Amino acid sequence: MxxxxxxxxxxxxxxxxxxxxxxxxxxxxxxxxxxxxxxxxxxxxxxxxxxxxxxxxxxxxxxxxxxxxxxxxxxxxxxxxxxxxxxxxxxxxxxxxxxxxxxxxxxxxxxxxxFVEEDRGKEPDYVANCEFVPDLHAAMRAYPGRLSFLSAAEPQFITESLALLEKHSDLIGPAELERARREWKVLEPLVRSRTAFEKAFPGIDLQPVHGDCPPANIFSGVDGDLYSDFELVTLGPVEWDLAALGPDLESAYNRGAQRNGMRPLNGDVMGFVNAVGMLRAITVLTLAPQLPPLVEYVKPAIDQWQTMPFAGGMAD
CATH class of the missing domain: 3.30.200.20 (Phosphorylase Kinase; domain 1)
Structure with missing residues (x-):
């Protein structure tokens, strides 16, 4: 790097x-x-x-x-x-x-x-935002355009970044990197193949989703909140948009889903997307030369990841 x-x-x-x-x-x-x-x-x-x-x-x-x-x-x-x-x-x-x-x-x-004027006096309310995400998912189901399956996971970036990190023990220790490589071996086939995903999670519907944590990308305008930043829009399970947010925000999403007549979040799929999300966070370290503060941003995620089940429980 x-x-x-x-x-x-x-x-x-x-x-x-x-x-x-x-x-x-x-x-x-x-x-x-x-x-x-x-x-x-x-x-x-x-x-x-x-x-x-x-x-x-x-x-x-x-x-x-x-x-x-x-x-x-x-x-x-x-x-x-x-x-x-x-x-x-x-x-x-x-x-x-x-x-x-x-x-x-x-x-x-x-x-x-x-241009939309921002309400700078409003603090973000991520619980409330999570309750609104099912409204977005309900609307996006009908989107007619073509989207790639889980492109937001950027699997090639994860694969190549894990290789790059081998030479940078200053960014991640060898034991943590070895766990990440073993997890990716389990998770990568399900990220790259819609068929493999559907076999692992039968009955889980796929649809257009925001792709990049929509609760954190709701813009507080002076005339109301607006969904924004669809840079990683993708085809995937709705769980993808809740990756790594934790049980309280998952519960908030489920309240919004019930209001929309939608299914609640699936625990097994949440385990999968949380694991992939953590690997993406780790491999973002390869961007640290371009954005040095990333090293400190990612450290808490690495600490949390080490307390989580291996590969989101996808492997024994």
Whole structure:
């Protein structure tokens, strides 16, 4: 892996993303005189003021994701968000002021969204948010577009990252890495194959799901809450969207599911998605050179993972 980025490197990366967004926005006919960074972590999110448009530019990406793959993922996100908005579902929609497609500029790929003013005084309520996730799942069941099975798990990234981590005992110890490799050997076939998943979990329906922890991606707008950030939208069990959130939030989801006439979360599937989610968290360490704070973010997840059943109970 490359050397860790310094604050100066990250600042230059942010500035380059802003410049690319401003240039792309102006090329699309937007008036941009007061661009402002709203968020800067895995993506740089820029309000192209005074236009009511927000650009989102991913800047911290797995080594397995090239620009073409990113563009396909971004197009799927735009398509899903536009479809949900057309159905009257409360989402942050793509901007109607530009074509609803990703734009590449200066080696970056970006998408454009409607600006929504945030209610900055509202604290996130993840219990309440989890009760609303079944409403989203109920709406997404009818989505007509094609989505890949569990693409949000990024299995190739997990496989290659576990190999990369062999050379980085400073990021994860050899005993923990060996357990992760043995768990992935059990879990990988079920992630890569819909047939294998359905054989392991008969009767569990698959549908379009958000893909990236929707309770944490409900945006508090001044006029109400909105679902957002469908970057990892995928086909999978509804349990995928609750991975690693714990029993209290699972119970909140089940209350919302009952209200919608939907099945409750399946314990065996939760064990599976929790295990896969933990391996994804561990392999995110390979992104730490691009985003050094990830080392401290991931450490609690590794500690929790070591108290969990091996491979989510999928192996004796």
């Amino acid at each position: 490359a050397d860790f980025q310094t604050p100066q490197h990250i600042a230059r990366r942010t500035s380059a993303a802003v410049d690319a967004a401003v240039g792309a926005g102006r090329d699309l006919g937007l008036s941009v005189t007061d661009a402002a960074v709203l968020y800067d972590l895995f993506s740089v999110v820029v309000h192209l003021a005074p236009s009511p448009v927000v650009a989102r530019i991913p800047v911290v990406l797995p080594h397995t994701t090239d620009l073409d793959a990113l563009e396909r993922r971004q197009q799927a996100e735009l398509d899903v968000a536009r479809w949900l908005a057309d159905q009257g579902i409360p989402v942050i929609p793509p901007s109607p002021l530009v074509p609803r497609e990703p734009v590449q500029r200066d080696g970056l790929s970006m998408t454009f969204w409607q």
